[in-house]
Amino acid sequence: MPPPPDLVVWPSTEEEVQAVIAVARRRKLPVIPYGAGSGVCGGTWATHGGVALDLKRLDRIGPVDATARTVDAEAGVMGETLERRLASEGWQLGHTPSSIYMSTVGGWLAARSAGQLSSRWGKIEDMVLSVRAVLGTGERLETPERPFSGPDVAQLLIGSEGTLCAFTRARLRVFPLPEGRAFHGYDFKTVADGLEAIRVMFRAGLRPSVVRLYDPFDTAIVGDKPPHVSTTSPSQAPALSRELLPALFRVLAPQTLGRPGLMNRATHLLRKSRLVLVFEGEAARAADEDAAARTLCQRLGAVSLGPQPAEKWLASRYDVSYRMSKVFEGGAFADTFEVAAPWERVYEVYQKVREAVAAHAFVLCHFSHAYLEGCSLYFSFVGAAPLGQERERYESIWRIALSAAQSAGANVSHHHGVGLLKARALQESLGEGRHALKMLKDFFDPDGIMNPGKLGL
Numbered sequence: 331m332p333p334p335p336d337l338v339v340w341p342s343t344e345e346e347v348q349a350v351i352a353v354a355r356r357r358k359l360p361v362i363p364y365g366a367g368s369g370v371c372g373g374t375w376a377t378h379g380g381v382a383l384d385l386k387r388l389d390r391i392g393p394v395d396a397t398a399r400t401v402d403a404e405a406g407v408m409g410e411t412l413e414r415r416l417a418s419e420g421w422q423l424g425h426t427p428s429s430i431y432m433s434t435v436g437g438w439l440a441a442r443s444a445g446q447l448s449s450r451w452g453k454i455e456d457m458v459l460s461v462r463a464v465l466g467t468g469e470r471l472e473t474p475e476r477p478f479s480g481p482d483v484a485q486l487l488i489g490s491e492g493t494l495c496a497f498t499r500a501r502l503r504v505f506p507l508p509e510g511r512a513f514h515g516y517d518f519k520t521v522a523d524g525l526e527a528i529r530v531m532f533r534a535g536l537r538p539s540v541v542r543l544y545d546p547f548d549t550a551i552v553g554d555k556p557p558h559v560s561t562t563s564p565s566q567a568p569a570l571s572r573e574l575l576p577a578l579f580r581v582l583a584p585q586t587l588g589r590p591g592l593m594n595r596a597t598h599l600l601r602k603s604r605l606v607l608v609f610e611g612e613a614a615r616a617a618d619e620d621a622a623a624r625t626l627c628q629r630l631g632a633v634s635l636g637p638q639p640a641e642k643w644l645a646s647r648y649d650v651s652y653r654m655s656k657v658f659e660g661g662a663f664a665d666t667f668e669v670a671a672p673w674e675r676v677y678e679v680y681q682k683v684r685e686a687v688a689a690h691a692f693v694l695c696h697f698s699h700a701y702l703e704g705c706s707l708y709f710s711f712v713g714a715a716p717l718g719q720e721r722e723r724y725e726s727i728w729r730i731a732l733s734a735a736q737s738a739g740a741n742v743s744h745h746h747g748v749g750l751l752k753a754r755a756l757q758e759s760l761g762e763g764r765h766a767l768k769m770l771k772d773f774f775d776p777d778g779i780m781n782p783g784k785l786g787l
């Protein structure tokens with residue numbers, strides 16, 4: 331269990347946030363800004379007790395300014411609420427993280443979140459025009475709006491994970507809902523061929539909103555079957571799937587997952603790497619871009635599978651993250667691990683992390699969130715360990731995976747943030763920037779009350 335705070339407060343105005351921080355400052359109490367708690371790096375752990383500043387009651391959404399194409403949203407607005415509200419008026423933010431049902435605008439800004447469509451619409455830091463925040467001094471800061479001159483102060487605060495300020499509001503860019511979408515799936519013979527296709531596509535000016543390349547194991551798991559939509563609740567499922575199959579899994583999982591080396595070697599038998607692409611926007615343009623991507627992929631040896639794999643991905647795009655509990659119920663463990671790397675390093679990062687983790691856990695990877703300079707690698711690992719050694723095994727997998735990724739040229743995180751889990755790795759990767767970050771911390775939070783320990787601060 332994470333260490334709990336001493337107190338939870340639910341301010342509903344910026345003034346109340348200021349008042350809480352003023353009291354905390356006087357009493358030298360840690361303040362832990364809290365969105366929806368979906369962060370996966372321990373960013374909301376109250377390591378020194380203190381006040382959890384839950385911002386979910388800051389939940390107002392302003393009207394869309396159709397000329398400027400902006401919307402103001404308070405920090406506690408949930409992702410799903412915002413996208414539904416915008417969609418009802420013909421707009422979208424285009425920010426759809428897998429955690430959209432359980433993450434907030436403030437949490438996105440704090441942890442540099444990326445939605446599934448980031449290759450086309452950008453990450454949250456590309457969508458934000460200005461922010462309002464309460465600093466660790468208790469003062470309110472509103473940053474100027476783009477276009478402006480001089481340094482961008484909003485960008486100094488974005489990614490600070492509650493260590494400098496509590497965000498209270500943001501002005502965000504909106505886009506009209508896409509008029510059309512073009513879907514396509516391809517099978518490549520190797521991961522390297524698929525990566526080359528994505529790189530060439532971006533350099534040629536194509537901007538799919540969804541780009542996902544699955545390595546052979548992940549391709550096998552994604553499979554060819556259409557998505558299964560269940561019409562019965564789990565309690566009404568037949569006894570076989572309700573009781574017998576989970577029990578079988580519980581017996582078999584530790585046996586099979588206890589021998590990850592064997593399973594990882596079997597990847598060599600699988601020879602397909604699947605790419606899923608979605609283009610969206612003006613219908614004719616999406617179709618043209620889809621045709622250009624097809625020519626390019628086929629030139630690199632890909633087999634076209636038509637629209638089905640990408641349509642299937644869209645239909646089940648929020649499901650997969652919620653399936654992990656079954657693995658834990660089966661007596662095993664699973665986690666995900668994401669980093670980003672420039673094109674010339676991506677394949678090496680993939681190989682090195684796989685090699686490092688292969689003996690300890692079963693590893694899958696997909697590549698997504700592509701840009702001109704590179705893309706993100708999203709590893710999933712599943713393992714089991716003898717009773718009592720699970721935690722040690724799990725933690726050593728994290729350590730060796732992160733160290734292998736960094737030494738092969740990856741950054742620390744693409745979109746899950748840093749929190750406690752990757753704090754040391756971040757500090758090591760900052761080089762001289764460490765001092766600049768410490769100076770910012772001392773300036774914005776002179777008493778060191780804001781989210782102590784996170785980002786290594």
Ligand SMILES: Cc1cc2nc3c(=O)[nH]c(=O)nc-3n(C[C@H](O)[C@H](O)[C@H](O)COP(=O)(O)OP(=O)(O)OC[C@H]3O[C@@H](n4cnc5c(N)ncnc54)[C@H](O)[C@@H]3O)c2cc1C
Nearest residue numbers: 365366367368369373427428434436437443444492497651
């Ligand atoms: C199943 C699952 C799927 C996920 N998929 C994605 C994904 O596709 N893309 C992605 O980007 N992330 C994803 N995540 C990670 C997580 O959703 C993001 O990090 C998200 O940005 C966290 O938002 P939150 O509101 O839940 O923040 P929290 O978890 O509450 O907080 C995260 C960090 O931000 C700080 N913080 C929160 N609110 C504020 C604020 N108002 N001001 C200052 N600091 C604040 C906290 O102190 C903490 O350090 C996923 C997580 C899960 C569990």
